[in-house]
Amino acid sequence: MSQTSLKQKKKNETGSRNSKDSLDTEKRKDSEKSGVRLSTQGSQELSLPKTDSRGYVVRNQWSRTSRSPSTRAPSVDEPRSKNTSLKLPSSSTTSRTSSTSPSQQESLKQLSEEPSPPTPPLPSTPPMPLDSHPPTPPEPFSSSRRSTKMHENPEAWAQGILREIRDSRDSMPQRDYPRTPPTEWKAYIQRRSTYSSQLDQDCLSELPRQHHQREEEEDEDEAYWASVKTLYEKIPSCSRPRPPKPKNAITIAVSSRALFNMVDGRKIYEEEGLEKYMEYQLNNENVILTPGPAFRFVKALQHVNARLRELYPSEQDLFDIVLMTNNHAQVGVRLINSVNHYGLLIDRFCLTGGKSPIGYLKAYLTNLYLSADSEKVQEAIQEGIASATMFDGAKDMAYCDTQLRVAFDGDAVLFSDESEHIAKEHGLDKFFQHETLFENKPLAQGPLKGFLEDLGRLQKKFYAKDERLLCPIRTYLVTARSAASSGARVLKTLRRWGLEIDEALFLAGAPKGPILVKIRPHIFFDDHMFHIEGAQKFGTITAHVPYGINQKMNN
Numbered sequence: 001m002s003q004t005s006l007k008q009k010k011k012n013e014t015g016s017r018n019s020k021d022s023l024d025t026e027k028r029k030d031s032e033k034s035g036v037r038l039s040t041q042g043s044q045e046l047s048l049p050k051t052d053s054r055g056y057v058v059r060n061q062w063s064r065t066s067r068s069p070s071t072r073a074p075s076v077d078e079p080r081s082k083n084t085s086l087k088l089p090s091s092s093t094t095s096r097t098s099s100t101s102p103s104q105q106e107s108l109k110q111l112s113e114e115p116s117p118p119t120p121p122l123p124s125t126p127p128m129p130l131d132s133h134p135p136t137p138p139e140p141f142s143s144s145r146r147s148t149k150m151h152e153n154p155e156a157w158a159q160g161i162l163r164e165i166r167d168s169r170d171s172m173p174q175r176d177y178p179r180t181p182p183t184e185w186k187a188y189i190q191r192r193s194t195y196s197s198q199l200d201q202d203c204l205s206e207l208p209r210q211h212h213q214r215e216e217e218e219d220e221d222e223a224y225w226a227s228v229k230t231l232y233e234k235i236p237s238c239s240r241p242r243p244p245k246p247k248n249a250i251t252i253a254v255s256s257r258a259l260f261n262m263v264d265g266r267k268i269y270e271e272e273g274l275e276k277y278m279e280y281q282l283n284n285e286n287v288i289l290t291p292g293p294a295f296r297f298v299k300a301l302q303h304v305n306a307r308l309r310e311l312y313p314s315e316q317d318l319f320d321i322v323l324m325t326n327n328h329a330q331v332g333v334r335l336i337n338s339v340n341h342y343g344l345l346i347d348r349f350c351l352t353g354g355k356s357p358i359g360y361l362k363a364y365l366t367n368l369y370l371s372a373d374s375e376k377v378q379e380a381i382q383e384g385i386a387s388a389t390m391f392d393g394a395k396d397m398a399y400c401d402t403q404l405r406v407a408f409d410g411d412a413v414l415f416s417d418e419s420e421h422i423a424k425e426h427g428l429d430k431f432f433q434h435e436t437l438f439e440n441k442p443l444a445q446g447p448l449k450g451f452l453e454d455l456g457r458l459q460k461k462f463y464a465k466d467e468r469l470l471c472p473i474r475t476y477l478v479t480a481r482s483a484a485s486s487g488a489r490v491l492k493t494l495r496r497w498g499l500e501i502d503e504a505l506f507l508a509g510a511p512k513g514p515i516l517v518k519i520r521p522h523i524f525f526d527d528h529m530f531h532i533e534g535a536q537k538f539g540t541i542t543a544h545v546p547y548g549i550n551q552k553m554n555n
Contacts (some may be wrong), residue, residue: 001465007335011304011535013061019122019485039447042490051337060553068089074407077492081403084088103345110194113545114176118303124354136510142383143382147420167179184228186309191517199264199453200368200463208279222384222457225410232416240345240375241305241309241345243320243345243347243348244315244316244317244320246320246364247365248316248317248318249316249317249318249320249365250317250318250319250320250367250454250458251322251364251366251367251368252298252319252320252321252322252366252367252368253321253322253324253326253350253357253361253364253366253368253369253370253371254294254321254322254323254324254336254369254370254371254486255323255324255325255357255370255371255372255373256323256325256327256377257278257292257325257371257372257373258292258293258294258370258371258372258390259290259291259292259294259295259298259323260289260290260291260335261289261290261291261292261294261336262289262292262309265277265280265281268291274354274394275515278328278330278331280329281327281331282330282331284332284334284336285331285337285487287334288337288341289334289335289338291342292372292392293388293392293393293541294370294390294523295342295370295391295539296399296522296541297370297404297522297523297541298321298344298346299344299401300399300401300403300404300405300522301307301319301321301404302319302321302344302345303401303402303403303404303472304318304319304373304404304458304472304473305318305319305345306471307462308458308461311461311462311465312461315461317458317461319456319479320348321345321346321348322348322349322364322366323335323339323346323348323349323350323523324350324353324357324364324366324369324371325349325350325351325352325357326351326353326355326356326357327352327353327441328351328353328354329351331351332349332351335349336343347407348364350364356376356379357376358376358380358383358543359454361383361385362383362385363382366385367386367450367451367454368385368386368387368388368451369385369386369387369388370387370388370390371387371389371390372389372390374389374544374546375547376438377389377544378546381545381546381547386447386448386450387447387450387545387546388448388525388543388544389543389544389546390542390543391532391536391540391541391542391543391544392536392541393535393539393540393542394536394537394538394539395536395537395538395539396539397517397520397538397539397540398520398523399520399522400520402472402475403471403473403474404472404474404522405474405476405519405520405521405522405527406455406473406474406476406521406522406523407475407476407477407478407516407519407521407523407524408448408452408476408477408478408524408525409478409479409524409525409526409527409528409531410477410479410481410490411446411479411548412446412527412545412547412548412549412550413446413447413448413525413526413545413547414445414446414448414449414452414477414529415443415444415445415446415449415490415493416443416444416445416446416548417446417527417547417548417549417550418443418444418548419431419434419443419486420550421437421549422434422550424549431486432482432485432486435485436485436486438489439488439489439492440492441489442492442493442496442497443489443490445497448499448525452475452499452501453497453499455473455475456475456498456499458473459471459473459475459500466504474502474503475500475501475502475503476501476503476504476505476517476519477490477503477504477505478505478507478512478515478523478524479503479504479505479506480507480508480509480510480512480531481506481508482506482508482509483506483508487504487506490504491504503519511531512524512531512535512539513527513534513535513537513540514538516538516540517538517539517540520540521540521541522541523541523542523543524540524541524542524543525542525543525545525549526542526543526545527544527545527546527547527548528550529544529551532544
């Protein structure tokens with residue numbers, strides 16, 4: 001063999017060895033990227049990694065020896081399932097074979113004839129505890145026709161999908177909707193004629209029913225608000241006027257027993273004691289109390305206030321009613337409920353809890369105190385406060401709601417009791433002589449003189465507005481004096497005081513009851529219980545003033 005042929009043989013062996021090394025390297029890279037191995041059966045086959053129905057690689061393999069999925073990455077040289085081995089198209093094999101040189105093809109053939117190394121056994125996985133939940137196995141590989149086409153020729157499969165989408169879009173019927181610019185937007189009624197052919201017939205059938213339902217709802221709303229309006233019209237106005245300042249107001253203190261009828265509660269207090277009385281009031285705090293003897297008088301005072309506010313909106317010289325009682329504070333809830341029920345404008349309360357309220361009268365700047373307790377009235381008289389004990393009439397009587405009517409006795413009420421002393425000690429003849437002798441000498445003032453002054457001051461406010469005939473206050477003098485023998489001194493005393501009396505009735509000892517029925521006063525003040533009882537029989541609300549010599553004689 002020539003030297004040239006030996007060199008050529010060595011060169012071929014070296015090239016074969018180099019091509020073998022390069023093929024090993026290429027084989028390792030290809031197997032790492034795509035998991036492809038060359039088959040030893042002569043036909044070139046590639047084993048693909050296990051995928052699911054969507055074409056994604058399934059990395060967790062289900063182990064036969066344990067219930068837990070294997071977390072080990074699949075080896076390149078592990079035996080693959082027959083379902084996952086796919087033959088490559090001939091075009092790819094030809095292109096791969098043609099790209100190698102003849103010497104590389106010879107060495108590739110030699111490598112394919114060599115036996116493959118044995119696969120190491122899989123390490124056994126310890127069994128899972130029985131109480132653990134088994135993991136979910138991977139989805140089985142879908143062998144549908146579409147998936148097969150996608151893996152065999154992905155480009156052709158993608159182009160086919162695009163072609164189908166394009167054909168379906170082209171085959172859809174096209175609607176030409178007129179595009180209206182924003183400046184030409186129209187209402188639904190105007191646009192309905194344009195799109196009437198495109199509206200759904202079901203929607204058109206629903207429109208009349210929806211319109212009818214909407215009309216019914218509107219009618220129900222109108223009926224509801226009409227009922228609410230009617231309800232609020234029946235309720236008194238919520239605009240509560242502010243009470244006047246105490247220093248400017250005429251304060252009338254009224255006890256709870258004078259304002260309301262509390263006879264039942266008083267009976268329980270006297271027979272069963274204070275605890276049972278309080279229990280009774282708490283159990284009946286939502287029961288409205290019935291009006292008492294001073295109720296109509298208080299309502300008339302509030303009417304005068306309303307008329308004054310109409311003529312003088314910022315007037316402060318008004319009546320201010322204070323509820324003064326020795327009841328416990330727990331009883332106050334029932335009193336408040338009753339006051340609000342009747343619409344009485346009483347804002348100031350004094351609940352002393354068993355203690356006498358007389359000590360608070362001066363602190364409240366009281367001008368007149370009305371109570372059903374004669375002892376408390378006597379205490380107030382001794383303190384120099386005008387007071388009277390209230391008595392209700394034995395009969396029902398109609399009272400005027402638009403005018404406050406107040407009737408006064410003369411001696412020991414408006415005037416002092418000096419003339420009463422002369423009549424009791426020396427008789428009526430000496431009394432007549434004394435009154436004639438001192439006709440021009442004014443009488444001393446009595447306990448109710450200040451209240452008459454307050455009424456006269458308010459009357460002049462109405463006179464200033466030319467409201468004399470429509471004045472809501474009217475005063476009466478009802479006395480047992482004789483006009484001829486002793487009436488002149490009385491009238492001159494009132495004139496000297498600067499007071500006007502609307503009506504003066506001199507009865508000369510006659511009963512006062514029949515006259516008071518005609519007057520129908522809201523309150524009649526007298527110091528004689530004889531006249532008080534006589535007026536009660538005719539239904540007149542009376543107020544006894546415990547002042548003067550007559551009280552000492554009765555005791």
